[in-house]
Amino acid sequence: MPASIGVNLRVTGHCSQGGRKYMEDLFSVAYQQTEDERDLEYAFFGIYDGHGGGEAAAFAKEHLMDSIVKQRQFWSDNDEDVLKAIRNGYMLTHLNMWKEVENWPKTVTGLPSTAGTTASVAFIRRGKIYVGHVGDSAIVLGYQKDDSEEWAAKPLTSDHKPESTAEIERIQRCGGKVISKAGVPRVVWNRPRPGHKGPIKKNTPMDEIPFLAVARSLGDLWSYNPQNDEFIVSPDPDVGVLTIDPTKFRCLIFGTDGLWNMISPEGAVSLVQATEKHNEAALVGGGNQPRDWLNPSKSLVDHALERWSNTRMRADNTSVVTLMLDPPGPPRATLARGALHHGRGGAASSAFTQRARRAGRAARRQARAGRRRAAGRQAGAAGQARVGPVGAGAGAAQPAPAPARQVAAAVTCECQRCLSSTGECSLTCARERSKDDCVVYG
Numbered sequence: 001m002p003a004s005i006g007v008n009l010r011v012t013g014h015c016s017q018g019g020r021k022y023m024e025d026l027f028s029v030a031y032q033q034t035e036d037e038r039d040l041e042y043a044f045f046g047i048y049d050g051h052g053g054g055e056a057a058a059f060a061k062e063h064l065m066d067s068i069v070k071q072r073q074f075w076s077d078n079d080e081d082v083l084k085a086i087r088n089g090y091m092l093t094h095l096n097m098w099k100e101v102e103n104w105p106k107t108v109t110g111l112p113s114t115a116g117t118t119a120s121v122a123f124i125r126r127g128k129i130y131v132g133h134v135g136d137s138a139i140v141l142g143y144q145k146d147d148s149e150e151w152a153a154k155p156l157t158s159d160h161k162p163e164s165t166a167e168i169e170r171i172q173r174c175g176g177k178v179i180s181k182a183g184v185p186r187v188v189w190n191r192p193r194p195g196h197k198g199p200i201k202k203n204t205p206m207d208e209i210p211f212l213a214v215a216r217s218l219g220d221l222w223s224y225n226p227q228n229d230e231f232i233v234s235p236d237p238d239v240g241v242l243t244i245d246p247t248k249f250r251c252l253i254f255g256t257d258g259l260w261n262m263i264s265p266e267g268a269v270s271l272v273q274a275t276e277k278h279n280e281a282a283l284v285g286g287g288n289q290p291r292d293w294l295n296p297s298k299s300l301v302d303h304a305l306e307r308w309s310n311t312r313m314r315a316d317n318t319s320v321v322t323l324m325l326d327p328p329g330p331p332r333a334t335l336a337r338g339a340l341h342h343g344r345g346g347a348a349s350s351a352f353t354q355r356a357r358r359a360g361r362a363a364r365r366q367a368r369a370g371r372r373r374a375a376g377r378q379a380g381a382a383g384q385a386r387v388g389p390v391g392a393g394a395g396a397a398q399p400a401p402a403p404a405r406q407v408a409a410a411v412t413c414e415c416q417r418c419l420s421s422t423g424e425c426s427l428t429c430a431r432e433r434s435k436d437d438c439v440v441y442g
Helices: 056-069 079-102 163-171 265-286 294-312 333-342 349-378 428-432
Strands: 008-016 026-034 038-053 119-125 126-132 139-144 151-155 180-183 184-192 206-212 239-241 249-255 317-327
Touching: 008 294, 026 056, 026 317, 038 056, 038 249, 038 317, 038 428, 056 119, 079 119, 079 126, 079 239, 119 249, 126 139, 139 265, 151 265, 151 428, 180 206, 249 265, 249 294, 265 294, 294 317
Parallel strands: none
Antiparallel strands: 008 317, 026 038, 038 119, 119 126, 126 239, 139 151, 139 249, 180 184, 184 206, 249 317
């Protein structure tokens, strides 16, 4: 993975319908190459948990990333500009659903679709992680503890649930209510009574239906309150940015609530570390066939389904994307095979750690140089907007590049079809359209 990303990426994904009648989870992986195709502008990862039908999740998967990267602020060097672009992209995607809802299946009573979706996304760009989030599909960072081989967990998102004090206050300000049903707080849908026809007016008879167990989403157009021109179920995302520390950061886990209702962030990170150790041991020990390798995303889904089974409850749709964060340089598999070739099987982790430390020092030097360049640009651009290629400056009026490819060809996919005899990604799945745990067609 090129220096503009700032880290090597290995990605897996896995989904299960669980015990539900419909599968409404989706995820996406994409990247944008530079014009000379020698580098990457960014890599993108998203996960979507639909409800009330899969239409909103499918729409978000298709349009959310493009709605974000088409914002001029996304190409800025300024973090706040990038975060503003993410927020604007969410709002644009949500509002564009108004144009599509007529084409979505109506409810059994003939009302417009109630489809909505969580949407949790991350862009890896220039050594940073930019996150946008609505709903309860969490993103968790796995990082290495100081002076320890063990990994710890840090949630990068906070669930938007109706029981949250902040969300209850926001919902009430928007003219909405939260009522518990079967012990679960839900946002109330003011639904026209059966038999109503025509437009909804102030005097239209309504039923208060405890309806939705998330407080923010894309879609859920039923929650629009015309009296104050706001959505009670808000599409406004939480956004944030984190600078990648290649000496510590190890993985990102994207999961729908089918995972997180059964496994804690700490448990999920621990399981990913265990599968990583297994895969490294298999590689160093000479295992190079797909059967020797464990998909960390599938391991998480399988573990969650086992927990669901133990609760004697119907398992929810459960989807996971696991993104391994490796320091810049040769792929980890190459280091492991090199250690094996020289008879130093135990040296693979040591080599990886040393590379991480070198990458950390290089990243700090690059950051200092970047700050000096930024200061120079600001001094030279006083009172004048600068127009130029991507990266020209925070205030630059820059055209967005061509749309990103919805194929992870520049990101190592580790599905079973992608693993070749050398342990490298051959992207067979992209050519054969395999759905065997593949992040491209999964």
